[in-house]
Amino acid sequence: MEKYEVVKDLGAGNFGVARLLRHKDTKELVAMKYIERGHKIDENVAREIISHKSLRHPNIIRFKEASIVSCFISLLKNLGCLYFCYLAIVMEYAAGGELFDRICSAGRFSENEVRHRLRKDHGIEGGIPVVLSLEKPKAKLLPFSGQSGEEDNPSDYQWGNSSNILKQNLK
Ligand SMILES: Nc1ncnc2c1ncn2[C@@H]1O[C@H](COP(=O)(O)OP(=O)(O)OP(=O)(O)O)[C@@H](O)[C@H]1O
Secondary structure, three states: OOOEEEEEEEEEOOOEEEEEEEEOOOOOEEEEEEEEOOOOOOHHHHHHHHHHHHOOOOOEOOEEEEEEEEEEEEOOOOOOEEEEEEEEEEEEOOOOOEHHHHHHHHOOOOHHHHHHHHHHHHOOOOHHHHHHOOOOOOOOEOOOOHHHOOOOOOOOOEOOOHHHHHHHHHO
């Protein structure tokens, strides 16, 4: 992980924080997600990593690598140190931000826009019935590589919880 330098914090989720990093040699931007863990990665996490690693699709954020990082934090007055251990997952950076924020600022998307997005980004033709049957998607989706750096490209965003938001708006 020494090959990356920190650019900025991206945000925090339920399980950890994400940071934007730059590869020191190639200058490639990546997102790194830190999840606090014990010494071992249990077999469920290992299975998640293996399945994410095997996903290769232009609409799915690309998994790059994972490793364990650890640090000691000194306590005051020689009380000793605390040891923290994190699972660090390096993945493709989605430069366009959160779809959730776009929905919030747009208020709601028109049916045409939803249809267009589902067809373009998810490859879903019969859009709305399929969205209504979706629970939270298992993977974060984006249409094409998020590394274009084009902040204004509405395609390069995280879908995260968006199917739930769409469900609420379409009721
Ligand atoms: N690959 C990425 N590219 C760009 N930004 C990202 C990426 N992954 C995470 N982020 C940013 O970091 C924030 C935290 O991400 P994280 O995946 O930890 O949580 P989340 O998706 O918001 O929620 P949850 O914990 O339920 O998965 C996100 O809200 C997003 O803004």
